[in-house]
Structure formats: structure tokens, C-alpha cells
Amino acid sequence: MLTPALESLQLDFDPDDLGPHAAALFAELCRAVRAGMPLSALLLAATLGDVVAHEEAGQAGHIV
Numbered sequence: 224m225l226t227p228a229l230e231s232l233q234l235d236f237d238p239d240d241l242g243p244h245a246a247a248l249f250a251e252l253c254r255a256v257r258a259g260m261p262l263s264a265l266l267l268a269a270t271l272g273d274v275v276a277h278e279e280a281g282q283a284g285h286i287v
Contacts, residue, residue, distance in 0.1 A: 242278040245271060 238249055252267040 241275065245274045245278055248274055 238246055241249060248267055248271045252264060252271055255263040255267055
């Protein structure tokens with residue numbers, strides 16, 4: 224599980240920049256990390272990277 228200090232870290236990342244499939248995977252990835260499921264988190268992160276690379280997102284169709 225994440226410590227409160229790690230969970231409070233904020234990156235320059237806006238999930239609204241993701242397409243619908245990537246956003247769903249990102250939400251599931253966050254739940255897996257919070258639940259302390261490292262293998263699931265690893266697989267979801269790899270899948271998320273692939274989806275982001277191939278899914279159009281946002282109004283202009285690209286990730287900012």
C-alpha cells in the first residue's frame with residue numbers, strides 16, 4: 224500500500240488528457256496500487272502504456 228507521503232505526490236498529469244479506455248485503465252491501476260497488488264499494477268501500467276500509444280485522446284487526438 225502507498226504511504227500517505229507517496230500518495231500526496233502530484234505529477235504534472237491530468238487524467239482528462241486520456242482517452243476513455245486509457246482513463247479506465249488508469250483508474251484501475253490506481254486501485255491496484257492502493258490495494259498493494261504490485262503484479263496487477265505492473266501489468267496494468269504496461270497495458271496503459273500500450274493503450275496510450277495507440278488510442279486517440281483529448282480534443283486534438285494527442286496526449287499533451
